[in-house]
Amino acid sequence: MILVTGGAGFIGSNFVLDWLGASNEAILNLDKLTYSGNLANLASLNGNPHHIFVQGDITDGSLIEGLLIKHQPRAVIHFAAESHVDRSIHGPEDFIQTNIVGTFRLLEAVRAYWSKLPQADQENFRFLHVSTDEIYGSLSPDAPAFTERNPHEPNSPYSASKAASDHLVRAYHHTYGLPTLTTNCSNNYGPFHFPEKLIPLMIVNALAGKPLPIYGDGQQIRDWLYVKDHCRAICRVLEAGRIGETYNIGGWNEKQNIEIVNTLCTLLDELQPRADGRSYTEQITYVKDRPGHDRRYAIDATKLYTELGWKPTETFATGIRKTVQWYLDNPQWTSDVQSGAYRDWLNKQYA
Ligand code: NAD
Ligand code: TYD
Numbered sequence: 581m582i583l584v585t586g587g588a589g590f591i592g593s594n595f596v597l598d599w600l601g602a603s604n605e606a607i608l609n610l611d612k613l614t615y616s617g618n619l620a621n622l623a624s625l626n627g628n629p630h631h632i633f634v635q636g637d638i639t640d641g642s643l644i645e646g647l648l649i650k651h652q653p654r655a656v657i658h659f660a661a662e663s664h665v666d667r668s669i670h671g672p673e674d675f676i677q678t679n680i681v682g683t684f685r686l687l688e689a690v691r692a693y694w695s696k697l698p699q700a701d702q703e704n705f706r707f708l709h710v711s712t713d714e715i716y717g718s719l720s721p722d723a724p725a726f727t728e729r730n731p732h733e734p735n736s737p738y739s740a741s742k743a744a745s746d747h748l749v750r751a752y753h754h755t756y757g758l759p760t761l762t763t764n765c766s767n768n769y770g771p772f773h774f775p776e777k778l779i780p781l782m783i784v785n786a787l788a789g790k791p792l793p794i795y796g797d798g799q800q801i802r803d804w805l806y807v808k809d810h811c812r813a814i815c816r817v818l819e820a821g822r823i824g825e826t827y828n829i830g831g832w833n834e835k836q837n838i839e840i841v842n843t844l845c846t847l848l849d850e851l852q853p854r855a856d857g858r859s860y861t862e863q864i865t866y867v868k869d870r871p872g873h874d875r876r877y878a879i880d881a882t883k884l885y886t887e888l889g890w891k892p893t894e895t896f897a898t899g900i901r902k903t904v905q906w907y908l909d910n911p912q913w914t915s916d917v918q919s920g921a922y923r924d925w926l927n928k929q930y931a
Pocket of ligand 2: 664665666686753772776777779781793794795798800837870923
């Protein structure tokens, strides 16, 4: 079996669902169920003996050691993290605890377990660390996309904490020989995306008749990748990635935020028009910029393509249409995650 951390979050739950849809190899899913972790994402696995869920914290080293000894996984895929830049600006502490201390405790527990495995199992073992392109910092408009050789230049407490975790993973490979792999992916979108991030927030606000808040001038650029393409890339790196290496994952799909929001409005105008017949674009509202807002991210995923043959299957046009349709088809999921705590966050951030 494999151990997945953070498998009830956005990307982790897509990974768990896709893995178990394609394989009989069991998953031990360790997740603290913070505000962004949601077992409803995994409801279709109820009764599936190949999915073992444990609610727990990756900072709890003895819990992880016990789970490793009991379940004997052949690999760890580490998704668990505090993941929202705006929250990291309001309160960095949780990011330091989970992303740095948590990754450290997880690595320590895994090292203790791995070092006692028989040699063949040690050689076959993998620790795959899921990271972000944000650790590379911000690009000027004409700069080439980030390659794996770019230095780490994080600018937010979130990206700084992820950069620290990348360095720890690297050190555990170089110092202890732990067979690690690191992936640095661009912005994901797709089903089960918590509606505090740009794309789901805009869909949910549009349908609720609320403002669509664009930070600053809306011309910041992100590279967007459909979440299921990210999950396929992780599987491919797990299967064939070279030990100790990092692989960039990206969609070859740079877009300005305002383009993204206009596209969402156009799709919603078509799929669920406003009652008054006007366009959702009328709800676009420019608001104060995010402090330290990175201007541009772009990923060069050539290494992953040339070494491992991965490239995205969805275009942005197909992926974003599927995503909008998923939110239209799943209003219950959305209303269930919009708890009191969610409303408190919106009031704090967008007041
Ligand atoms: P998410 O916030 O949706 O999910 C995070 C999950 O981790 C949640 O289920 C949460 O309950 C769990 N978690 C948080 N703290 C924990 C702890 N201390 N112990 C155990 N579980 C804990 O995040 P996501 O968007 O699914 O991101 C997953 C990973 O992918 C993160 O490491 C993130 O840095 C990385 N990543 C995300 C993106 C993106 O666009 N969302 C892009 C690149 C990389
Ligand atoms: P986000 O989804 O938070 O991802 P990240 O900051 O990790 O890239 O934000 C994506 C982009 O959208 C980013 O440039 C900030 C911007 N943004 C807005 O303009 N308005 C919003 O309400 C949010 C949440 C994000």
